[in-house]
Amino acid sequence: MRVTLKDIAKKVGFSITTVSRALGGYDDVAEETRRLIVQTAEEMGYRPNVVARWLQKQRTDTLGFVIPTFGPRFSDPYFSELLAGIGNEAASHDYDLLVSTHPPDTPEEAQAYERLVKERRVDGVLVTRTRINDARIAYLLEQGFPFAAFGRTQVDSAFPCVDVDGGLGVFNATRHLIELGHRDIAIILPPPNLQFTVYRQAGFYQAMDGRGLVVEPAWEESADLTERGGYAAASRLLASARRPTAIIAGNDLMALGAMRAAQARGLSVGKELSIVGFDDIVLAEHANPPLTTVRQPIYEIGRQVCRILVRILSGEPLKAQECQVIFEPELVIRDSSGSPFG
């Protein structure tokens, strides 16, 4: 049986209240009493019942994180790193992390949020991969529930978020390809309902327009952020008679898929076809050839998002610029991009 304050109180002959205070580190307990109580508690292996404490404090010291994942085999390292960042930061502030995975924009996902919020299972939630007119954000704002997001979205009120300047990232990637001599550049965009797709697409057009290059409509594909999706999209791009000399993929996984598609057609990636990704997951560096990509410090972002949420929960007043952090992505040039002239 678990030992409670009551048990200790009985043993030492003091009241539950005194024991509670002694263990809680209050200074209105006689030094000797405290010593006795602390030692006894130790001996008896006392550990506070957190649930009782939660009920009393009306907090759970827990954060919620609903991972928006498609099929069951969710394996985008992106989420793993984010999870690690969030989890470690949370732990360092003595918060626990409640995790669940649900397909985006489904009733189950909405329900998951409602459970967390309405039943007060957690003190705050982390949101990632924001969508256009994101219902999750709208809901949380409407409920006045504490949260922080990785990614922006259009809503009336500002909200705490961290993001990477994806527009700039793709802009730089495109410029890099143009400078290598590419003119026929295709793009495999992430799903159109995702917020960052907007920015990345804009960055692409901006870079192309700026150099007087036109974007071939047929060379604007869209896929689901998986290797499989990237493979399929790239296959379509490469099937046409006149094909692009370079492909920008919306994330690394799709880029890896695109690489496979190119190689399946006997194309040498980095020579006959250049490919650029986005994220810089660990595998990017170990791809064959190593993938040129736009690096986002996902682990760091996870920590940052979590830190903001924790600070909000601590009641600390935050300045606006501390709430809205935009990271600058970094172009990492490897071997998958090269001159189209060989």
Add this chain to the structure above:
Amino acid sequence: MRVTLKDIAKKVGFSITTVSRALGGYDDVAEETRRLIVQTAEEMGYRPNVVARWLQKQRTDTLGFVIPTFGPRFSDPYFSELLAGIGNEAASHDYDLLVSTHPPDTPEEAQAYERLVKERRVDGVLVTRTRINDARIAYLLEQGFPFAAFGRTQVDSAFPCVDVDGGLGVFNATRHLIELGHRDIAIILPPPNLQFTVYRQAGFYQAMDGRGLVVEPAWEESADLTERGGYAAASRLLASARRPTAIIAGNDLMALGAMRAAQARGLSVGKELSIVGFDDIVLAEHANPPLTTVRQPIYEIGRQVCRILVRILSGEPLKAQECQVIFEPELVIRDSSGSPFG
């Protein structure tokens, strides 16, 4: 402000108890009363306070999962899939999942378990990647705390676990290589403190010995399950004057690293050097060349482990064979393995 049973009671004029019973679906409430109460609760947007319920029921309907991860950039898709499997199964039984990540065999990890167990944060825990003389298992058994593990280990008492027959997996992989004509086969083992390393190594020896082949001591490497580790280990293997014609890697990530190392030396994988992995993560299929590997159904295993734990928690008596499930792995032959004669 949140609405509680008390608020509803006040409004409808019944006692808190009656309201509780009406909402709880007990049948000793007048039909009309129930209707009134249910409707009022709905109108007022009532949601039970789970924490209060937990305190009363002495359960949290939550499972704990401590992911043993090395560096911060934990990106083994293995864990993602396992997490998804566990999470989805847990959700389907109305359990929440508390997740944290800690480096294996560290004080922080031990502390994480102690928190979960001693403070009764969760009703049971999931353990993965079991180690030789696993301190976590020993602790949980000693505390009599409900758990289920992915992986076996040596302890006095039997415990609920799911595992894959890694020995058989590596045995089959080795035989596959031998049948292709390989004689000079190297192996990159997982860290020696992991339980499955024992089985996989045994499977390797068994297959080699069975065909009268000797295992070259210098061709037995060990690495940390990352691409980086696999790259380094393979580089050492390939640096020697006489080098193996095939490498079996302890997991897919290391196999991918080994592929890179081989390709960096200009070796054609699948022809000049065959490589076999273990796991069949999604990327294995999309590697270049596609990776021959031993498939473990990780998502399914996650569900299974979780299901066992849930059944234990429900007090359902389990037969021994329901508690100790060993999956048979499946060899998936792709292009990274081929005849050494070209």
Add this chain to the structure above:
DNA sequence: CTGTTAGCGCGTTCAA
């Protein structure tokens, strides 16, 4: 069928 009473284990008044 319904209400009263009694906890779950802890923190926090308030009075002594």
Add this chain to the structure above:
DNA sequence: TTGAACGCGCTAACAG
């Protein structure tokens, strides 16, 4: 410096 009493919100045992 200490303790009694109360409440967090809910469920359960017992009366009526």
